[in-house]
Amino acid sequence: MASFSLSITQRADPKLACNTANFLPNFWKADPKLARNTANFVPNFWVTHACKEKELEGLKEEVRKELKATAGKSSQLLNFIDSIQRLGLAYHFEREIEEALKVMYETYNLVDDDNDDLASAALRFRLLRQEGYHIPSGKSFCPIFAANVFKKFKDEEGNFKESLVGDLPGMLALYEATHLMVHGEDILDEALAFTTAHLQSMAPDSDNPLKKQVIHALERPIRKSLIRVEARHYISIYQEYDSHNKSLLKLAKLDFNLLQSLHRKELSEITKWWKGLDFATKLPFARDRIVEGYFWVLGVYFxxxxxxxxxxxxxxxxxxxxIDDIYDAHVSGRKFQRYLLLHLQMGCQQHRSTPRLYEVVLSGSLRCLEEIEEEMTEQEKPYRVHYAKQAVWHQCPFLF
Known part of the structure; x- marks a missing residue:
């Protein structure tokens, strides 16, 4: 177990000098190779940024027009929407995509289904189900349409046709669609096993963008991907296709860079806040997880x-x-919860019986909640912080 010199809080109260948790060093500090070079922005950076924002709006309008132009062409529209989503651009076209998929769902009929190839059928299924529409995967009836989306791709013995194996785009689309299955959809369970087995046996080809896509999908299907990470990967794949839409690709790269710049600025600001708490000095055993936490947050909303x-x-x-690190290294859950409740009730007033180590954590927690309350007051929703304080108090025992 790693050891370190006692902090002033531990010297002040020997009872607090308990076993310490053997936390790994901060990933971002452990390897200096991971540190980014400082960007040397030119003096007219903000002017350049404004120009890029203007260019972004122009490209968005171009893509919006192309979306409308493909409205009557089902297969092209499906692929265009799929590319927009995978490139991380869907948040710019939420209304247009929602309307297009709604029309597609309401006008769907069995004739269209019979004429679909595997790739189109699977892609339509995935996009509509992602949007929340009920798309039956097998034989069933729906008030709007009767669907046998994938059943027609089976042979008389009930197995998926072997002729599908040579249809790589179709197999990949079906594989991605299976990850939106719900309980009881046996046909999608079978499809997942069928597609996975055949896609894994495919010989890798580094020069084929579709095969690169397959290899990536087997490791991380769309349904299990983070939007921003998937966007960065798919940009490099999409540009290798000869049929890629130039305006869409340009928009994806520009949007990614602008959004990344915004996220880096936010991370810089929150890092300053974190350093201001000085936990690195006051609580040297605690983990520094700001970058890790911010990446997690981007997975929720970017x-x-x-x-x-x-x-x-x-x-x-x-x-x-x-608080979790405090529990692991120093205190018992019930004891800390009592001090936490007292601290929440008294606000900034320091209780004389509170050990110094607890005071550092509790004052930092209260300061954090007060900052959130100030921000929520500006949004005219300050009452919600009261529930946050209650949640913190109830959560603490479960961290022990």
Missing amino acids: EPQYFLARRILLKVIAMTSI
Whole structure:
């Protein structure tokens, strides 16, 4: 077990000098190779940024027009929407995509289904189910349409046709669709086993973008991916296709860079806040998980308009992590909860019986909640912080 010199809080109260948790060092500090180079922005950076924002709006309008132009072409529309979503651009076209899929769902009929190839049928199934529409995977009846989406791809013996194996785009689309199955959909269970076995046996080809896509999908299907991570990966794949849409690709790269710049700025600001708490000195055993926490938050919501939610959630995660480390290294759950309740009731007033180590954590937690309350007051929703304080008190025993 790693050891370290006692902090002033431990010297002040020997009872607190308990076993310490053997936490790994901060990942981002452990390997200096991971540190990014400092960007040397030119003096007219903000002018350049404004120009990029203007260019972004122009490209969005181009893509919006192309979306409308493909409205009557089912297969093209499906692939265009899929590309928009996988490139991380769906948040720019939520209304257009919602309307297009609604029309597609309401006008769907068996004739269209019979004429579909495997790729189109599977892609339509996945996109509509992602949107929340009920798309039966096997033989069933729906008030709007009767569907045998995948049953027609089986032979007389009830197995998926071997002729499908040579249809790589179709097999990949079906594989991705199976990850949206619900309980009792045996046909999708069978499809997952069928597609996985054949896709895994495929010989890798580094020069084929579709095969690169297959290899990535087997490791991380769309349904289990983080939108921003998937977008970065898919941009590099999409640009290798000769049929890629130039405006869409340009928009994806520009949007990714602008959004990344925003996220880096936010992370810089929250890191300053974290350093201001000085837990590295006061609680040297605690883990520094700000970058890790921010990445987790981006998995919840990455869109620019949710900047306040990201900041609040990251602060909560950071303080919860500190309390968890305190439990692992120093205190019992019930004892800490008593002091926490007292601290929440008294606010900033320090109780003379509170041990110094507890005071550091509790004052930091209360300061965090007060900052959140100030931000929520500006949003005219201050009452919600009261429930946050209750949640913190109830959560603490379960961290022990």
